[in-house]
Amino acid sequence: xxxxxxxxxxxxxxxxxxxxxxxxxxxxxxxxxxxxxxxxxxxxxxxxxxxxxxxxxxxxxxxxxxxxxxxxxxxxxxxxxxxxxxxxxxxxxxxxxxxxxxxxxxxxxxxxxxxxxxxxxxxxxxxxxxxxxxxxxxxxxxxxxxxxxxxxxxxxxxxxxxxxxxxxxxxxxxxxxxxxxxxxxxxxxxxxxxxxxxxxxxxxxxxxxxxxxxxxxxxxxxxxxxxxxxxxxxxxxxxxxxxxxxxxxxxxxxx
Amino acid sequence: xxxxxxxxxxxxxxxxxxxxxxxxxxxxxxxxxxxxxxxxxxxxxxxxxxxxxxxxxxxxxxxxxxxxxxxxxxxxxxxxxxxxxxxxxxxxxxxxxxxxxxxxxxxxxxxxxxxxxxxxxxxxxxxxxxxxxxxxxxxxxxxxxxxxxxxxxxxxxxxxxxxxxxxxxxxxxxxxxxxxxxxxxxxxxxxxxxxxxxxxxxxxxxxxxxxxxxxxxxxxxxxxxxxxxxxxxxxxxxxxxxxxxxxxxxxxxxxxxxxxxxxxxxxxxxxxxxxxxxxxxxxxxxxxxxxxxxxxxxxxxxxxxxxxxxxxxxxxxxxxxxxxxxxxxxxxxxxxxxxxxxxxxxxxxxxxxxxxxxxxxxxxxxxxxxxxxxxxxxxxxxxxxxxxxxxxxxxxxxxxxxxxxxxxxxxxxxxxxxxxxxxxxxxx
Ligand SMILES: Nc1ncnc2c1ncn2[C@@H]1O[C@H](COP(=O)(O)OP(=O)(O)OP(=O)(O)O)[C@@H](O)[C@H]1O
Ligand SMILES: [Mg+2]
Numbered sequence: 001x002x003x004x005x006x007x008x009x010x011x012x013x014x015x016x017x018x019x020x021x022x023x024x025x026x027x028x029x030x031x032x033x034x035x036x037x038x039x040x041x042x043x044x045x046x047x048x049x050x051x052x053x054x055x056x057x058x059x060x061x062x063x064x065x066x067x068x069x070x071x072x073x074x075x076x077x078x079x080x081x082x083x084x085x086x087x088x089x090x091x092x093x094x095x096x097x098x099x100x101x102x103x104x105x106x107x108x109x110x111x112x113x114x115x116x117x118x119x120x121x122x123x124x125x126x127x128x129x130x131x132x133x134x135x136x137x138x139x140x141x142x143x144x145x146x147x148x149x150x151x152x153x154x155x156x157x158x159x160x161x162x163x164x165x166x167x168x169x170x171x172x173x174x175x176x177x178x179x180x181x182x183x184x185x186x187x188x189x190x191x192x193x194x195x196x197x198x199x200x201x202x203x204x205x206x207x208x209x210x211x212x213x214x215x216x217x218x219x220x221x222x223x224x225x226x227x228x229x230x231x232x233x234x235x236x237x238x239x240x241x242x243x244x245x246x247x248x249x250x251x252x253x254x255x
Numbered sequence: 256x257x258x259x260x261x262x263x264x265x266x267x268x269x270x271x272x273x274x275x276x277x278x279x280x281x282x283x284x285x286x287x288x289x290x291x292x293x294x295x296x297x298x299x300x301x302x303x304x305x306x307x308x309x310x311x312x313x314x315x316x317x318x319x320x321x322x323x324x325x326x327x328x329x330x331x332x333x334x335x336x337x338x339x340x341x342x343x344x345x346x347x348x349x350x351x352x353x354x355x356x357x358x359x360x361x362x363x364x365x366x367x368x369x370x371x372x373x374x375x376x377x378x379x380x381x382x383x384x385x386x387x388x389x390x391x392x393x394x395x396x397x398x399x400x401x402x403x404x405x406x407x408x409x410x411x412x413x414x415x416x417x418x419x420x421x422x423x424x425x426x427x428x429x430x431x432x433x434x435x436x437x438x439x440x441x442x443x444x445x446x447x448x449x450x451x452x453x454x455x456x457x458x459x460x461x462x463x464x465x466x467x468x469x470x471x472x473x474x475x476x477x478x479x480x481x482x483x484x485x486x487x488x489x490x491x492x493x494x495x496x497x498x499x500x501x502x503x504x505x506x507x508x509x510x511x512x513x514x515x516x517x518x519x520x521x522x523x524x525x526x527x528x529x530x531x532x533x534x535x536x537x538x539x540x541x542x543x544x545x546x547x548x549x550x551x552x553x554x555x556x557x558x559x560x561x562x563x564x565x566x567x568x569x570x571x572x573x574x575x576x577x578x579x580x581x582x583x584x585x586x587x588x589x590x591x592x593x594x595x596x597x598x599x600x601x602x603x604x605x606x607x608x609x610x611x612x613x614x615x616x617x618x619x620x621x622x623x624x625x626x627x628x629x630x631x632x633x634x635x636x637x638x639x640x641x642x643x644x645x646x647x648x649x650x651x652x653x654x655x656x657x658x659x660x661x662x663x664x665x666x667x668x669x670x671x672x673x674x675x676x677x678x679x680x681x682x683x
Binding site (some may be wrong): 061063082086087090091092094096098100101102103106113114117118153161163166244 | 393575577578580581582585586587588591595596599600603672
């Protein structure tokens with residue numbers, strides 16, 4: 001039933017966030033965030049709309065800049081130094097709600113582009129890697145099509161393969177299934193579950209509570225830019241502590 | 256076989272049939288488009304009548320046209336009161352219309368060759384299906400064309416080309432450390448090369464030299480094409496750079512671009528041309544005489560690139576921010592994400608706008624006739640219409656100029672539509 005027990009979590013820190021604050025203009029989006037993610041952990045982040053979940057994980061690969069506090073990813077501190085940022089970004093995979101595949105490139109080119117230009121891998125080898133991961137997400141036969149010709153679920157799996165081609169050590173997911181039709185959600189979640197079983201460190205913003213129960217080893221609940229509660233999934237769902245969490249869970253689970 | 260009415264088996268397939276007469280071909284088209292309602296019938300008849308009268312009235316003018324005469328007097332004598340065109344002027348003044356009135360006639364083969372080679376150089380740029388090794392020729396072409404049109408020793412363009420290549424090589428070598436460092440080294444290297452090469456080419460001024468033709472002797476359609484192609488080909492990359500600069504988050508670069516674009520867009524082209532003609536000369540040291548053509552090209556390039564920058568900015572703005580974020584999150588740096596992800600998509604959206612601006616620019620090259628340069632229109636207004644032989648043959652001359660520009664601009668816009676369709680299908 002719960003497979004998380006089987007998965008190893010090491011003591012090594014993958015993402016360390018201390019006293020991090022972020023403002024959009026004068027709007028205080030993230031307040032005093034402290035969070036440590038160890039290698040091999042699967043963190044699910046949930047919370048009401050506008051609570052800052054996306055902003056939090058976007059800060060982790062510097063798509064958003066934080067104004068105070070410290071974020072250390074894979075041993076490197078995020079500063080405004082461009083070299084650092086590009087290095088971090090190539091080590092951290094990111095999945096978006098709207099896939100963000102490159103529409104003018106074929107599926108294969110989507111997967112080889114960053115390998116060739118960032119990692120300087122020869123084209124033939126890059127294509128081999130790309131086909132390996134496209135096979136892993138079960139769409140090798142679509143390699144020569146363009147993203148516009150694929151279904152949403154297939155596009156999101158291509159996006160996963162595209163990230164995996166960079167051999168990231170951490171993967172961030174921002175609501176990867178919320179733009180998908182119900183019958184496609186499963187295929188994407190299955191791919192993510194496989195990733196988790198391979199030991200990938202994952203931070204996932206999602207409203208798929210089934211996924212959280214099955215895969216996560218920790219669930220984080222955010223509201224108004226702060227971490228309100230975090231716990232193991234069983235405890236979190238069966239025995240929420242704060243009133244905000246209870247309200248949120250009753251809205252999202254109750255009928 | 257089951258005798259059940261619910262089951263049905265077709266034993267003979269129905270052959271393909273043509274639609275009924277009223278639903279196909281000409282009949283369908285006419286009944287839908289020309290006579291679908293009484294009002295439509297009236298409009299159709301009216302249009303037919305207008306087209307008919309235009310043809311009937313102008314046909315004799317064309318058909319009776321005189322192609323052999325020495326002057327407009329002679330034309331009228333031959334026509335003897337009948338309505339007819341005096342096309343003889345086009346025939347007699349053909350070289351002037353094309354090359355201007357000072358380009359040495361023995362050297363006409365040089366611009367001709369340059370035009371033919373221009374088509375060869377443009378082909379791989381315009382049609383990506385052609386082998387891309389041909390782009391090497393496109394890179395050499397500007398220097399070759401300079402030598403063909405202006406003449407002099409080929410050492411000048413060769414040294415210019417080698418200096419540029421040397422600069423690019425230095426940039427490649429040193430930009431790994433820092434972009435600015437690479438640029439500075441490249442500029443110094445190229446300038447040194449040019450200065451030293453300058454002495455060499457001056458000392459060997461007659462080496463393989465073609466007869467030198469000064470800029471002020473360029474004229475006719477050749478001048479329009481010269482201005483148009485140079486201004487367009489420089490202003491497209493410059494416009495893209497300006498558009499990117501305007502989006503930059505480095506405030507100084509951003510403001511330089513914004514001020515440049517807004518200033519140029521706020522000033523009529525004709526004003527800029529007068530500035531080029533008169534005022535720009537003051538900015539250069541007194542005894543350097545910067546060619547008028549060069550000054551005009553600079554102004555036209557600026558003008559065009561400001562407009563192209565705005566078109567490209569529209570294309571950039573139309574891309575979802577997700578594309579930037581996806582490129583960034585894969586670790587692509589700024590230059591890579593622009594070149595590989597953003598610009599290919601943004602430029603595709605901008606093609607109609609860029610072509611629109613560039614076709615406008617091509618036509619606006621005729622404005623130089625106002626600052627007394629003898630382009631196609633300048634030739635017609637000045638040296639041709641002003642002579643006693645051809646005084647008053649407006650229709651034939653300006654009609655011819657219009658026809659030439661129409662053919663060129665129409666081909667350009669057809670090409671751009673083809674390109675759009677091409678890019679469209681490759682993405683779906
Ligand atoms: N670029 C921005 N500029 C200003 N405000 C922003 C920006 N991006 C997000 N915000 C604000 O920050 C808050 C947090 O946004 P965020 O996208 O992180 O929420 P979220 O928890 O991901 O919500 P959702 O579940 O709807 O995706 C919101 O109130 C939003 O309006
Ligand atoms: Mg969000």
